[in-house]
Amino acid sequence: MASRGVLGIFILSALPILWLELRRGIPGLEEEENEKRQKFVRKQQQEAQGEKASRYVENVLKPRQEMKLKKLQERFYQMMGETWKLSSGRKLGGDEDLVLDNASHTSSETPGREAARRRNLCEPLRTVPPPAAPQPQEEVPDLPEEPSATAEEVVTVALRCPSGSVLRRRFLKSCSAQVLLDWMVRVGYHTSLYGLSTSFPRKSLEVVGGWSLEDAGISTDTMLNVEEKEQSN
Template sequence: MASRGVVGIFLLSALPLLCLELRRGKPDLEEEEKNEKRKKLVRKKQQEAQGEKVGRYIENVLKPSQEMKLKKLEERFYQMTGETWKLSNGHKLGGDEDLELDSESQTSFETSNREAAKRRNLPMPLTRVSPPAEQPTKKEVLDLPEEPPETAEEVVTVALRCPSGRVLRRRFFKSCSSQVLFDWMMKLGYRTSLYSLSTSFPRRPLEVEGGWSLQDIGITVDTVLNVEEKEQSN
């Protein structure tokens, strides 16, 4: 019993010292955690700085060097294949550059021809001059009077039976000049020097005088006229 009491008294006397040691150990743990956080932050900043250095090195040094090597390999390849024109920037199709190239090639071609002629003592080649284009003769345009409507009064329909077999019809006022029939025939392509107009039945040549109207020459109703070829005298 006495030994147990001694042990109890010893434990009671050692309890304040144990509490003091525990209090001292707690701040040490907090300080270690803070130090660990600082170390992680420092390592993170170092890694970021290192990554930036690597990126600048790739962009400023490594990438231009690789592009230069690739360009040299491309130039060497096209030189070996004889396609060095692919290394130029080229020209836009359809632009003024094509005209300039064509004129330059034509000039160089003519110059080479002249030099070759001089070496062979041959006469200089003559530049071909294209003959002036013939101006088309102006055909006389005949103006026919406006065709009256079907419901108009004093109107007559005239039909022309052409040598090709087609029949063309047109309306005229009875008071219209009789010369308009020949103008109409000429406008269809039948010249008065080669063709004439004649009535169908009885068949007779159509006579026209200056100042006569359709009514004056007997066309008072719908009439069919024949376009006939004149007999050519020897």
């Protein structure tokens, strides 16, 4: 009986050693567990980086872009004489309705006199003010007719806009270089806010009165960038 108890104790004490030996005998078990832990840690790091990038875009980049766009719109409306588009406006007739309501509440006169008072208050509203003189707006320049691709002395000019779009058009080399600026204005980029520059080498395109496209260096197919001018304080 005692020998059986000793045997049981020996077996129990030998179980941990037996388990370790079995684990050592299974190839790649520890490596698989380590790899799982590493994958879990990498996944947590990637999720943390993605959340951090999303917060940066939402809290920093997006407000910065909205503020920049708002400033450009304000300068554009001021230049075009349409600053009224920047105001929220107010309801027409609001003040007159308020005056009429106050008069009705505070008046102690008879209904006939009150009606006459209302008619007198409304009299100035019947006079139609003369129409204000329209503010002159800058006309959108016309472009010369686009020549065919098979015509002689023809170059293709591409405009890379800040929005990312690329516009292409054909011109004669003898055409005035001013047509490039007219084209830029026509697609929505005013010369007071934007300018043109060559892609390589990168430099501002000079347009002098009387110059042709060939005089300005546009003798072959060319890509031009529409870039925002630096605003001086």
